[in-house]
Amino acid sequence: xxxxxxxxxxxxxxxxxxxxxxxxxxxxxxxxxxxxxxxxxxxxxxxxxxxxxxxxxxxxxxxxxxxxxxxxxxxxxxxxxxxxxxxxxxxxxxxxxxxxxxxxxxxxxxxxxxxxxxxxxxxxxxxxxxxxxxxxxxxxxxxxxxxxxxxxxxxxxxxxxxxxxxxxxxxxxxxxxxxxxxxxxxxxxxxxxxxxxxxxxxxxxxxxxxxxxxxxxxxxxxxxxxxxxxxxxxxxxxxxxxxxxxxxxxxxxxxxxxxxxxxxxxxxxxxxxxxxxxxxxxxxxxxxxxxxxxxxxxxxxxxxxxxxxxxxxxxxx
Numbered sequence: 001x002x003x004x005x006x007x008x009x010x011x012x013x014x015x016x017x018x019x020x021x022x023x024x025x026x027x028x029x030x031x032x033x034x035x036x037x038x039x040x041x042x043x044x045x046x047x048x049x050x051x052x053x054x055x056x057x058x059x060x061x062x063x064x065x066x067x068x069x070x071x072x073x074x075x076x077x078x079x080x081x082x083x084x085x086x087x088x089x090x091x092x093x094x095x096x097x098x099x100x101x102x103x104x105x106x107x108x109x110x111x112x113x114x115x116x117x118x119x120x121x122x123x124x125x126x127x128x129x130x131x132x133x134x135x136x137x138x139x140x141x142x143x144x145x146x147x148x149x150x151x152x153x154x155x156x157x158x159x160x161x162x163x164x165x166x167x168x169x170x171x172x173x174x175x176x177x178x179x180x181x182x183x184x185x186x187x188x189x190x191x192x193x194x195x196x197x198x199x200x201x202x203x204x205x206x207x208x209x210x211x212x213x214x215x216x217x218x219x220x221x222x223x224x225x226x227x228x229x230x231x232x233x234x235x236x237x238x239x240x241x242x243x244x245x246x247x248x249x250x251x252x253x254x255x256x257x258x259x260x261x262x263x264x265x266x267x268x269x270x271x272x273x274x275x276x277x278x279x280x281x282x283x284x285x286x287x288x289x290x291x292x293x294x295x296x297x298x299x300x301x302x303x304x305x306x307x308x309x310x311x312x313x314x315x316x317x
Contacts, residue, residue: 009045012075016246119171196253209247213281218242271295
């Protein structure tokens with residue numbers, strides 16, 4: 001049977017943020033739909049046919065099956081890391097870095113950005129092709145000669161101009177094109193993740209801890225004054241790559257820090273890390289329960305996840 005529901009954030013990773021792995025449930029906040037709910041990890045951070053390919057001689061779920069093989073190894077690595085409360089094992093650490101790279105390049109937000117850019121370019125080209133009746137007639141004639149349009153296709157110029165002027169159509173990008181670009185980008189950014197130096201943050205045992213999101217890879221300037229003002233990237237110095245591993249563990253990678261440092265995080269630090277995870281999410285954040293702490297610039301005290309939807313940061317215009 002062909003798998004159709006594909007996770008862009010792996011289930012095995014999300015299970016690190018549940019209170020009971022045998023009966024896994026997340027505390028989830030959805031900012032778009034403005035609701036709090038308790039989903040099974042299998043029902044979030046997924047889209048239908050997200051990894052489906054259209055390659056001759058290959059089944060449509062070949063790539064999804066390949067990712068499943070990686071996730072089997074990742075699941076065991078995550079369990080070892082959480083049990084040891086350490087990322088010193090090089091093989092396990094490498095699997096975490098690959099996970100970060102995949103989620104940095106393969107997510108719905110980047111796909112929509114690429115699709116929208118492709119759409120803008122295509123609409124500009126269409127507008128130029130139909131700028132004049134003469135130019136449109138030439139384009140239609142060439143398209144028919146080259147076999148892109150049937151000989152009896154309606155080529156009325158006024159209809160085309162009216163259609164373009166309404167601008168009520170959407171241009172999609174094939175999933176295969178997205179996947180090709182994502183995997184090429186992954187190969188380029190993975191060395192930038194490995195070359196960073198990493199610090200591990202640990203929560204007290206059984207404490208309300210770190211959260212994650214539908215986009216848990218957080219890249220930001222080390223200097224808070226630069227955040228939200230200047231664009232950043234994985235290859236730039238003086239940046240931090242924040243990634244929550246589980247409810248108990250999170251890591252930050254930078255080019256400037258000492259590698260291998262381990263920090264026992266207090267509630268204030270956990271809250272600041274969670275605040276950044278919230279800010280980098282797409283539409284949803286996930287935690288063990290609604291008691292998780294978070295703080296952002298406009299807060300004067302530690303806040304709790306159960307009240308996140310009432311936070312003024314998420315109020316509409």
